[in-house]
Amino acid sequence: MKLKTKISFLLFSSLLLLFVAIFYNSIVDLRNASAKSAESQALSTAKVIEAGLTAHMVSGTMDQRDVFINQVTALENMKQLWLVRSSKVSHQYGKGPFGEDARDGIDKSVLESGETVIESTGGIFEDATVRLSMPYKATANGKLDCLSCHDVKAGDTLGVISVEMKANDLKALSYRNIIIGSLLLVVLFGGMVFFLYKKVLIYFDRFDAMGRCARLAQNGDLSARIPDELSDDNDAKALNRLIEKFETSLVTIQENLSDIIQINSEDDPLQALSDGSARLNDIATFTHTLQRDANASEAYVHIAHHFSDKFKIDDVNLITYNPLSEETQIVYEKKVILCDAQSGCRAARTGEIVDSSMPDGICPKMISPNEHYVCVPYTINSGSTFVVSMVSDKKSMLNGVCSNTHIVNETLQAIRGEIAHHQMHEDIVKLQRIDPLSGLYTKNFLLERMFMIVKESKRTAIPYGVMIMNVDDFTTINDVYGEKVGDETIRIIGRTLLDSLRESDVIARISGDEFAVLLYDCDPLHVNNVGEKIRSLFANKKLKAHSSGFIKTMRIGTAIFPQQHKDIAQCLAYARLAMNEAKREGGNLSVKFHTRLLESN
Structure with missing residues (x-):
């Protein structure tokens, strides 16, 4: 019909x-x-x-x-x-x-x-x-x-x-009114029917042409127009101009979006634009989430969960690679990672996708031969390459990733600024907390931790051993052997302290050759034993200087918090008095604080 x-x-x-x-x-x-x-x-x-x-x-x-x-x-x-x-x-x-x-x-x-x-x-x-x-x-x-x-x-x-x-x-009377009203309605409706038949129905051929244009446009074909013989009025011409303008705008939008995301507009350009805008909105929302993260660790968790939800892959790992220092770091692992990426990541090093389903995609760093994986690298800046590694024991689970790696790249391109920001902030925090020469905490971090220990002690009463130490006649090392040997001596002290103490202990370099240690949950006897252990270990280390070697000793002072004072800063001052006493007695000695030191000083 x-x-x-x-x-x-x-x-x-x-x-x-x-x-x-x-x-x-x-x-x-x-x-x-x-x-x-x-x-x-x-x-x-x-x-x-x-x-x-x-x-x-x-x-x-x-x-x-x-x-x-x-x-x-x-x-x-x-x-x-x-x-x-x-x-x-x-x-x-x-x-x-x-x-x-x-x-x-x-x-x-x-x-x-x-x-x-x-x-x-x-x-x-x-x-x-x-x-x-x-x-x-x-x-x-x-x-x-x-x-x-x-x-x-x-x-x-x-x-x-x-x-x-x-x-x-x-x-x-009502019936008479009804009859009169009905006659008026008949006349009115008859006039309307005559008007519709003579003035409206003649446009239906034009409507058929408009419908054809609309159907083709719905399927993505914007080339159809109303024929000239049917477009003699302003409305039809306006529709032709609208379709032409819409076609031009659609092409422009596609070109602009193609610079950001991949769009396949061959079948249905309108649906492709709709899907593309949805992806852009998803990326924008995700970027906003990363902007609110407090640090890089939170951001890495959100990035891993984002790709896990996107591709329905449970095991997502994140790896960073510094091409300048050639240092590889696993910054997030969902499970126990089955890849020896720490010793070097192929995807990060080559800048190419590593896909285990491809003949040349096998990565020698993968420990488990039964796992399937896709690793997608992206360059954040000259000093950082970011790798998203997705792993599964079922090859079919990675099919969606293999065919949509462009989505990973689009997302990383959008969030590269946030990743760079968090990495830079992490480097700054690390510089503020970690002494680059010794690898120990800085004095500022030590003071922060001391403040927290005083607050915690009011609730827990956990004792801490407080130690201060430095090298006997350290200035002679720089004067005789040079600053490089002096710096290496500081590094050796840092490694010695890290090897001798627990992870729960706080070890900091507070000045040139002066170090402080806070021993967690420690009694007086243990403090003395630890001090003597550190002194002995360092005294037995032969330090290298050019073609020869030499031996240096340390003087150490110890105190107990909060038994000797409720202020840990005062306990640190007590330990310094004990260290000075060790110096007066000739050095290479560990001395514990006693109240008589207050009288002598």
């Missing part, structure tokens, strides 16, 4: 349904209005009867009320009128000459509740009747004192006034 036929059928059907709906709604509304009017008229009539009965009672002519009732009953549209006495009135005055008992349930309910009841009966095409039953209640206001004649209370229901009235006159 052609579009023109479909639209014609749809328009005419819609107009017909609209006409029927308006017609029916008009009938219902007019009927309801007629019923409301009839109910209002019945209520007014009942009020008149109530007032008439009251007047008869006041004037004492209740025996003549039948004349009044008959006159009201004879009114136009009045079907029935009757009065009902309550049980109290009947008990006092009898049932009356006209048998004024309740005729039905409505009368009884009004006698009991004292509330007016109005009901309308009859359908749209049936005779309409309005039934109203209104209570007549006792009052005691001035002359209208019902309580003087009746044995009741004010507000009691003395009886019920019930009327039935015809509503057909209003209904007939």
